[in-house]
Amino acid sequence: MSNQPLLQIQNLRTSFRIGDDYFAAVDDVSLTVNENEVVAIVGESGCGKSALAMSIMGLHPQERTKLEGKINFKGKNLLSLSTNEMNKVRGKEIGMIFQDPLTALNPLMTCGKQIEESMTVHTNMSSEAKRKRTIELLKKVGIPNPERTYKQYPHELSGGMRQRVVIAIAVACDPLLVIADEPTTALDVTIQAQIMDLLKDLQNQTKTGIILITHDLGVVAEMADRVAVMYAGEIVEIADVHTLFKNPLHPYTRSLFNSIPSSTSTKDRLHVIQGIVPSLKNLPRSGCRFKDRIKWIGDKEHEVNPLLREVSPNHYVRCTCYKNFHFSDEDVGDMNYGIS
Amino acid sequence: MLKFILRRILVMIPQLFILSILIFLLAKAMPGDALTGQLASNPKMDAQTLHELKQKLGMYDPYYVQYARWIKGLLHGNLGMSIIHQTPVTSLIAGKMWNTVLLGAAVLILSYLIAIPLGIIGGRWTDTWADKMIVGYNYLTYATPLFIFALLMLFIFGFVLGWFPTSGSVDIRVENGTFAYYMSKLNHLILPALSGAIVSTTVTIQYLRNEIIDTKIKDFVKTARAKGVSESKVYTRHIFRNSLLPIAAFLGYDIVSLIGGSVFLESIYGYPGIGQLFLTSIMQRDFSVVTALVMISGLATLIGTLLSDIILSAVDPRIRIE
Numbered sequence: 001m002s003n004q005p006l007l008q009i010q011n012l013r014t015s016f017r018i019g020d021d022y023f024a025a026v027d028d029v030s031l032t033v034n035e036n037e038v039v040a041i042v043g044e045s046g047c048g049k050s051a052l053a054m055s056i057m058g059l060h061p062q063e064r065t066k067l068e069g070k071i072n073f074k075g076k077n078l079l080s081l082s083t084n085e086m087n088k089v090r091g092k093e094i095g096m097i098f099q100d101p102l103t104a105l106n107p108l109m110t111c112g113k114q115i116e117e118s119m120t121v122h123t124n125m126s127s128e129a130k131r132k133r134t135i136e137l138l139k140k141v142g143i144p145n146p147e148r149t150y151k152q153y154p155h156e157l158s159g160g161m162r163q164r165v166v167i168a169i170a171v172a173c174d175p176l177l178v179i180a181d182e183p184t185t186a187l188d189v190t191i192q193a194q195i196m197d198l199l200k201d202l203q204n205q206t207k208t209g210i211i212l213i214t215h216d217l218g219v220v221a222e223m224a225d226r227v228a229v230m231y232a233g234e235i236v237e238i239a240d241v242h243t244l245f246k247n248p249l250h251p252y253t254r255s256l257f258n259s260i261p262s263s264t265s266t267k268d269r270l271h272v273i274q275g276i277v278p279s280l281k282n283l284p285r286s287g288c289r290f291k292d293r294i295k296w297i298g299d300k301e302h303e304v305n306p307l308l309r310e311v312s313p314n315h316y317v318r319c320t321c322y323k324n325f326h327f328s329d330e331d332v333g334d335m336n337y338g339i340s
Numbered sequence: 341m342l343k344f345i346l347r348r349i350l351v352m353i354p355q356l357f358i359l360s361i362l363i364f365l366l367a368k369a370m371p372g373d374a375l376t377g378q379l380a381s382n383p384k385m386d387a388q389t390l391h392e393l394k395q396k397l398g399m400y401d402p403y404y405v406q407y408a409r410w411i412k413g414l415l416h417g418n419l420g421m422s423i424i425h426q427t428p429v430t431s432l433i434a435g436k437m438w439n440t441v442l443l444g445a446a447v448l449i450l451s452y453l454i455a456i457p458l459g460i461i462g463g464r465w466t467d468t469w470a471d472k473m474i475v476g477y478n479y480l481t482y483a484t485p486l487f488i489f490a491l492l493m494l495f496i497f498g499f500v501l502g503w504f505p506t507s508g509s510v511d512i513r514v515e516n517g518t519f520a521y522y523m524s525k526l527n528h529l530i531l532p533a534l535s536g537a538i539v540s541t542t543v544t545i546q547y548l549r550n551e552i553i554d555t556k557i558k559d560f561v562k563t564a565r566a567k568g569v570s571e572s573k574v575y576t577r578h579i580f581r582n583s584l585l586p587i588a589a590f591l592g593y594d595i596v597s598l599i600g601g602s603v604f605l606e607s608i609y610g611y612p613g614i615g616q617l618f619l620t621s622i623m624q625r626d627f628s629v630v631t632a633l634v635m636i637s638g639l640a641t642l643i644g645t646l647l648s649d650i651i652l653s654a655v656d657p658r659i660r661i662e
């Protein structure tokens with residue numbers, strides 16, 4: 001695996017305006033993606049994963065968003081690029097796969113034209129060449145009858161097929177980096193596996209870097225090289241996939257793992273992380289942000305100003321509360337929802 | 341597609357039949373008749389003659405006999421005689437139809453020329469001062485009734501400023517078919533067309549603006565941006581096309597206004613067209629004209645809905661007529 005950094009996010013803070021104030025949805029995030037590396041970002045809904053992805057793409061509405069920090073990509077800071085310069089990066093050097101294939105395609109354009117559009121924007125290919133390449137791409141993403149699909153409209157395809165078209169759009173110009181924002185969330189389980197296999201194959205062939213945003217830890221185990229766990233806008237733990245799965249440290253990471261249903265477990269009830277991710281306006285801005293959801297851990301276990309620290313080589317954890325963390329004894333008793 | 345159109349046209353036959361009964365009954369339900377008002381005040385006319393005249397015209401026949409007579413003529417393309425004008429209704433309508441189509445088309449084109457750019461500006465640059473002006477304009481035109489607005493325009497530009505003629509569709513002094521004739525027609529058209537257009541922009545602007553605001557946050561627009569498509573192309577290629585769909589659906593219905601004419605516009609501007617003819621015919625109880633006009637606009641409405649469906653299926657691939 002090459003270790004050349006492809007994308008370096010430094011102290012990124014993405015704030016959205018609500019009323020007159022700005023609230024950070026991504027708070028002081030630093031993350032590096034190397035060439036040919038798959039970095040997974042996991043966390044519950046509302047943790048800032050998608051906000052991070054959209055910040056890299058520069059797709060947040062400018063008038064309501066404030067971006068601070070640096071996103072270095074191929075020697076330039078994406079945050080300092082003009083819209084025109086950014087348009088040359090989007091689709092060409094960074095491709096994006098969206099969550100919901102049912103809405104991610106323009107209903108009035110044929111699939112072929114939608115894939116070709118990014119070639120039209122970024123290259124001078126002749127229409128015949130574009131057509132050929134599009135059919136090739138459709139074949140590559142596993143569409144059984146590419147010539148027919150080229151002329152089909154999105155509504156004529158199933159969800160899984162549409163997601164393949166979305167993937168074809170993302171990789172149309174051979175990007176160096178692909179951001180996949182929950183690419184399988186809207187699909188049913190069998191199709192999810194197919195799409196993940198496809199992404200893995202593509203990654204093996206093209207050696208692109210991938211940022212994979214997901215809350216499916218199974219997907220992470222299968223695909224990722226490194227995993228960043230995000231909570232409430234911050235990265236709370238980051239490590240390579242083996243370390244993280246073998247030795248998760250941060251209470252949030254451990255809670256996430258504990259919430260996966262297992263076929264071997266004899267426990268009656270699935271673990272549930274108490275409470276919910278605080279909304280953007282109510283996010284704690286100091287101290288350990290996970291504190292409120294593990295109330296049985298005493299205040300003194302948390303740092304006042306928790307930082308991401310390297311606890312073993314390339315394994316970073318935020319806050320010291322992981323050291324004495326244990327799952328609540330009342331965990332089960334407390335959450336008796338009437339099932340006995 | 342062809343099958344669908346044929347089927348729709350076949351369905352129109354019973355619809356038109358029911359419509360014809362309704363129109364006939366409603367027309368007959370109006371008090372009075374064409375002769376009484378016109379002739380009763382005439383000193384040379386006695387009640388006996390009036391009675392005989394009415395009998396001759398079949399006005400005392402039972403309704404179903406009158407209806408059968410009317411519908412028989414209708415099926416033969418004979419809309420009957422106008423009692424007031426003493427001419428066949430067909431030629432009476434044909435004479436006015438072109439003026440109405442001309443005015444209707446002018447209103448339609450002007451209305452879209454004003455509404456589409458304004459809707460696009462308002463939708464794309466929401467909440468800017470330009471958008472606020474457009475919304476303001478919209479409230480104003482929505483709240484202003486056509487007959488008030490048309491009168492105001494007529495008063496200001498016709499009487500006070502004297503820029504445009506105040507009535508008629510052409511200057512009677514110019515020779516038919518010359519350049520001056522067409523210029524005079526145009527000159528007579530501007531004021532009524534503009535009044536009609538400005539008042540009818542509201543719906544189009546509001547629809548288009550809302551559609552654009554809805555569409556620009558859709559996922560496929562994000563996909564387009566993620567491809568690196570420039571902002572202006574995102575609008576022209578992705579947002580506008582999707583936002584114009586409901587407007588395209590209206591287009592079919594607009595055909596009706598083309599033929600039906602506007603009673604207000606034509607009456608206020610003394611513009612000799614179908615709308616004006618309709619109004620005077622009702623006043624004079626010229627039944628054959630009234631029923632014929634309502635039948636025609638009924639037919640136009642049915643064709644308009646069909647046209648709407650065809651247009652929508654042409655512009656939206658998700659709607660395919662099988």
